[in-house]
Amino acid sequence: MNTLQKKPMSRDAMLTLGAAVIGLVLLFVFDSTFDRFTMQIFKLCAINIILALSLNLINGFTGLFSLGHAGFMAVGAYTCALLAMTPDQKATNFVLQPIAPWLLDLHLPFLPALLVSGLIAGFIGWFLGVVALRLRDDYLAIATLGFSEIIRVVLTNTQSITNGSLGLKGIPRYTTMWWAWGSAVVITLFLVLLIKSSYGRAFKSIRDNEIAAESMGVDVFGMKVLSFTISSFLAGIAGGLLAHYLTTIDPKQFIFLKTFDILLIVVLGGVGSITGSIVAAIVVTISMEALRFLDGPLNLGFMVTNGVPGLRMVFFSALLMVVVIFRQQGLMGTSEFSWDSLSRIGLLPKRGPKSGKGGE
Amino acid sequence: MDLQTFLQQFVNALSLGSLYALIAIGYTMVYGILRLINFAHGDVFMIGGYLAFYGVSTFLMPWWLAVCLAIVVTTVFGVGLERVAYRPLRDSPRISIMISAIGASFLIENLAIVLFDARPKAFPVSNLFAGNHVIGGVHIAAVSLIIPVVTAVLLAVLLWIVHRTKTGMAMRAVSTDIDAARLMAIDVNRIVSITFAIGSALAAIGGILWALKYPRLEPLMGIMPGLKCFIAAVVGGIGSIAGAVLGGLLLGLIELMTIAVLPELTGYKDAFAFVLLIMVLLVKPTGLLGKNQGEKV
Numbered sequence: 001m002n003t004l005q006k007k008p009m010s011r012d013a014m015l016t017l018g019a020a021v022i023g024l025v026l027l028f029v030f031d032s033t034f035d036r037f038t039m040q041i042f043k044l045c046a047i048n049i050i051l052a053l054s055l056n057l058i059n060g061f062t063g064l065f066s067l068g069h070a071g072f073m074a075v076g077a078y079t080c081a082l083l084a085m086t087p088d089q090k091a092t093n094f095v096l097q098p099i100a101p102w103l104l105d106l107h108l109p110f111l112p113a114l115l116v117s118g119l120i121a122g123f124i125g126w127f128l129g130v131v132a133l134r135l136r137d138d139y140l141a142i143a144t145l146g147f148s149e150i151i152r153v154v155l156t157n158t159q160s161i162t163n164g165s166l167g168l169k170g171i172p173r174y175t176t177m178w179w180a181w182g183s184a185v186v187i188t189l190f191l192v193l194l195i196k197s198s199y200g201r202a203f204k205s206i207r208d209n210e211i212a213a214e215s216m217g218v219d220v221f222g223m224k225v226l227s228f229t230i231s232s233f234l235a236g237i238a239g240g241l242l243a244h245y246l247t248t249i250d251p252k253q254f255i256f257l258k259t260f261d262i263l264l265i266v267v268l269g270g271v272g273s274i275t276g277s278i279v280a281a282i283v284v285t286i287s288m289e290a291l292r293f294l295d296g297p298l299n300l301g302f303m304v305t306n307g308v309p310g311l312r313m314v315f316f317s318a319l320l321m322v323v324v325i326f327r328q329q330g331l332m333g334t335s336e337f338s339w340d341s342l343s344r345i346g347l348l349p350k351r352g353p354k355s356g357k358g359g360e
Numbered sequence: 361m362d363l364q365t366f367l368q369q370f371v372n373a374l375s376l377g378s379l380y381a382l383i384a385i386g387y388t389m390v391y392g393i394l395r396l397i398n399f400a401h402g403d404v405f406m407i408g409g410y411l412a413f414y415g416v417s418t419f420l421m422p423w424w425l426a427v428c429l430a431i432v433v434t435t436v437f438g439v440g441l442e443r444v445a446y447r448p449l450r451d452s453p454r455i456s457i458m459i460s461a462i463g464a465s466f467l468i469e470n471l472a473i474v475l476f477d478a479r480p481k482a483f484p485v486s487n488l489f490a491g492n493h494v495i496g497g498v499h500i501a502a503v504s505l506i507i508p509v510v511t512a513v514l515l516a517v518l519l520w521i522v523h524r525t526k527t528g529m530a531m532r533a534v535s536t537d538i539d540a541a542r543l544m545a546i547d548v549n550r551i552v553s554i555t556f557a558i559g560s561a562l563a564a565i566g567g568i569l570w571a572l573k574y575p576r577l578e579p580l581m582g583i584m585p586g587l588k589c590f591i592a593a594v595v596g597g598i599g600s601i602a603g604a605v606l607g608g609l610l611l612g613l614i615e616l617m618t619i620a621v622l623p624e625l626t627g628y629k630d631a632f633a634f635v636l637l638i639m640v641l642l643v644k645p646t647g648l649l650g651k652n653q654g655e656k657v
Contacts, residue, residue, distance in 0.1 A: 065455050135641055137454050138397045146634030153631040260466055267459055310473035317467035324460045325448050
C-alpha cells in the first residue's frame with residue numbers, strides 16, 4: 001500500500017491506516033454479503049491484480065518485454081494443484097496412464113504448496129532468464145513467448161505427470177476470498193517496497209537507459225535476471241491460486257493468448273504503475289463479466305441481433321488498440337496514487353484514485 | 361528408414377518448408393524496413409484463406425477469380441493495417457509498437473471469430489489441386505508439387521523487384537537507414553506501404569496454399585504458422601530474403617524429419633520451432649545469413 005511511499009507524515013499515515021481499516025471492513029462485508037457468482041469475480045480481481053503486477057514488474061519497471069507469463073502461470077498452477085490434491089483425488093484423474101508413483105504420495109497443505117509452486121516457477125524463470133536475457137526488445141519477446149509455448153507443449157505431453165491434454169479436474173477449492181485478497185495485498189506491499197528500494201531504482205535505471213545504468217555501476221544482467229525471477233515467482237503464485245480457484249486446469253488454458261489478456265490490463269493501467277495495474281485489473285475483470293451481454297442477443301432499439309459470441313473480446317482488443325495509439329501512458333502512466341495527489345485537487349478524485357480505499 | 365520413406369518425407373518437408381518460406385518473407389521484409397515484428401502477419405494469412413473460401417463457396421466465383429480477388433483484398437487489408445496500427449506509432453518506443461502489433465493481431469482474431477464464426481470451415485479444394493502423383497514409389501499430393509513451384513516463381517519475381525527496380529532500390533535504402541533515405545528524397549511512407557503490400561500478398565497466397573494443403577479454416581489458424589514463420593525468418597537472418605527462404609525450408613525439414621526419425625516426439629512437434637529459435641538466438645543471434653549490426657548508443 002501507499003504508506004511506504006510517503007515521507008513520514010502523520011496525516012498520510014492516518015489516512016492510510018483509515019483506508020486499510022475501511023478496506024478490511026469492506027472485505028468482511030463483501031465476504032458475508034456477496035453471492036457465489038459475485039464472489040468468484042471478486043476473487044478473480046485479486047488474482048488478476050497479482051498477474052498484472054508481476055507482468056508490470058518485468059515489462060513496466062525493468063523495461064524488458066516478456067511474453068512468457070502464461071508459461072510460468074501454467075507451471076505454478078500445475079505444481080500447486082498436484083501438490084495440494086490428495087493421492088485419491090490424483091488417482092481418479094489419471095485414467096489414460098497412471099500417475100508417476102513418486103508424485104502420487106506427494107501431498108502438502110495449501111500454503112506450502114503455493115510457495116513451492118512459486119519457487120518452481122521462479123526457478124524456471126531464473127533459468128530462462130539466464131539463457132534469454134542476453135537478447136533484447138523483440139527478440140526477447142519472441143524468445144519468452146517461445147519458452148512459454150515449450151512449457152505448454154511439455155505439459156501436454158508428460159502424461160504421467162500432468163495428465164496431458166486431459167488436464168486436472170476436481171482440484172480442491174482452496175482459493176477463498178481471504179487467500180486471494182490476502183496474497184494480493186502481501187504481494188502489492190512487497191512490490192511497493194521493492195520498487196522503492198535500491199533494487200527498484202536499479203530496475204528503473206535499466207528501463208530508462210541500459211548503457212547509462214551500466215556505466216553507473218548497476219549490474220545490468222544480474223538485475224534483469226532478478227526482476228525476471230521475481231516476476232516468474234509471482235506469476236507462479238498467481239497460477240497456483242488460479243488452479244484452486246478454477247478447480248479444473250488443462251494446458252490449453254495457458255496458451256500465450258493468456259499473456260495478452262494480462263498485457264491488456266498492464267497497458268490499460270499504465271506500463272510502470274502499480275496503482276494503474278491494480279485499478280485496471282479490477283476494472284477489466286469486472287467489465288469482462290459485465291459486458292457478457294455483448295455476446296448474447298442485443299436489443300439495439302431498432303433491431304434485435306441473434307447474439308454474436310466473441311463481440312466482448314472484440315471490444316477489449318479494440319480498446320487496447322485505441323489506448324496504445326491515442327493514450328500510450330494508459331490510465332496512470334508511470335505515476336502512482338498518493339494522498340498528496342488527492343489533496344492537490346481538493347480531495348477530489350481526478351484520475352481514478354479510488355484504489356486507495358479498495359484494500360489493496 | 362529406407363530410401364523411399366526418406367524421399368517421401370523429404371518431399372513433404374520441401375512443400376511445408378516452401379510454404380513457411382513464403383510467409384517468412386513477409387516478416388523479414390517488414391522487419392528489415394521498420395524493425396517491427398508484424399504480429400498480425402499470421403492473421404493476414406488467415407484472412408487470405410477465408411476470402412478465397414468465401415469467393416468460391418458463397419459467391420460461386422471461378423477459382424482463378426476468387427484467388428486473385430482474395431489476394432488483392434488481403435493486400436489492401438495489410439496496407440490498411442499498417443496505416444491504422446503502425447504508422448501513428450512510428451516514432452514511439454519499440455514496446456508501444458509491439459503492443460500495437462499484438463493488439464492488432466488480437467483484434468483481427470476476435471473480429472474473425474465474430475465475422476467468420478469460430479467453427480472450423482472446410483475449404484473447398486478444386487479438382488485442379490486434388491489428387492496424387494506417384495513418382496518412383498513416392499506419393500506426392502498435387503498441392504505439394506504446386507507449393508514449391510509457386511514459391512520459387514514468387515521468389516524470383518521478388519528478388520527482381522528488390523534488386524532490379526527503382527522501388528526495390530528505395531526499399532533497400534530505407535532498410536539501411538530510414539532517415540538518410542528520407543534525405544535522399546525517398547517517400548518513406550510509400551515504400552513502407554509497398555513493403556506491406558508485398559508481404560500481405562505473399563501471406564494471402566501462403567494462406568490459400570495452406571488451406572489447399574490443410575483444408576480447414578479457423579479464425580485462429582494463423583497464429584501457429586505465423587509464429588513459426590517468424591522464427592524461420594529469425595533463424596535465416598531477419599531482414600534477408602534469402603535467409604527467410606533458407607529458414608523456412610530448414611524449419612520444414614527439421615519438423616518433419618525429426619518426427620520421421622523419432623516418431624515418439626510427435627507430440628512435441630510445435631515446440632521444435634521454438635527450440636530451434638532459442639538455439640539460433642544463443643549461438644548466432646543475427647541468424648544464419650544475417651548481417652551483424654553494431655549497437656547504436
